[in-house]
Amino acid sequence: MAPDAATCLRALSAVAPLDDASAMAPVLAAMRVRALAPGEPWLRVGDPADQECLLVQGLLRSSVGDHQGREVTLCFHQGPAALTPAVARVDAQGRSRIDCQALAPSWVATFPSELLVRCMVQSPAVQRWGDAVLRAELLRRADREWSLAAQSAAERLARFRVEHPGLESRIPQHLVASYLGITAVSLSRLRGQARRQEAR
Structure with a gap:
């Protein structure tokens, strides 16, 4: 059974503190929930990528192809989790730089990036949530970069x-x-x- 709004809200709260759940109402109303089977892609390089993604449950993997055509794993996402924010995974044309596929049965909820931005402007609670998600992503990338180098x-x-x-x-x-x-x-x-x- 597909996750309902209450389940999605709990997933949002698990990703980062959300002290005013009502401020997320527009985001919850706009969410489109999709089931992914193991091996099924959520994103491919070059796809339009103007959506944010909440992994309600399951396991996804983000990857890219290197200059020799080998697949390089960037990140594993275990639900509940917010996938890499769109601002950090799209090119100047708004298309995906990464591939992302399910490694286990998964439920993902997507919603427009611009809607989240509007809600962040209107609500300090959503602003704090969005900032926490972006900060966590920046720290994850910095830690991974350091680990690979050091x-x-x-x-x-x-x-x-x-x-x-x-x-x-x-x-x-x-x-x-x-x-x-x-x-x-x-x-x-x-x-x-x-x-x-x-x-x-």
Whole structure:
């Protein structure tokens, strides 16, 4: 059964504090809820992307293709979560820079970006919510950039396990490796080393 408005509101509140739920009424009224099956795309590079997305429940993955045509995982989104705000994932023409697909059965709720902007202007509560979502995204990106530059592959794997508990066993190994910036073979070696250390 598709999530109702109350469920979507709870998801919004779980993403960031919302001290005046009534101020989100226009956003809730405009939401369009969609079910995604595993492997089904939500966004493709080049798609018009003027919508914000709330992942009510499920698991999505954002990715891009690198200059050699290899798929690089940017982020895993586990519901409830706000996906990367449109301002940070579209190009100058308002088209998506990323691919995003479901890795598990998922429910996503979309609503126009410009509507959220209007509500933020009209309501301090929505302004604080939107600012919190954007701040969290900026911190996530900064942390990931630092991790890729400063940490070893083993440290990145340990960090991934802390930030995404249980996810490693739910998704294919090559997706974890892609997120960590290593090959699947290297990830297999790291896992083997970790198992040997635990056995001592």
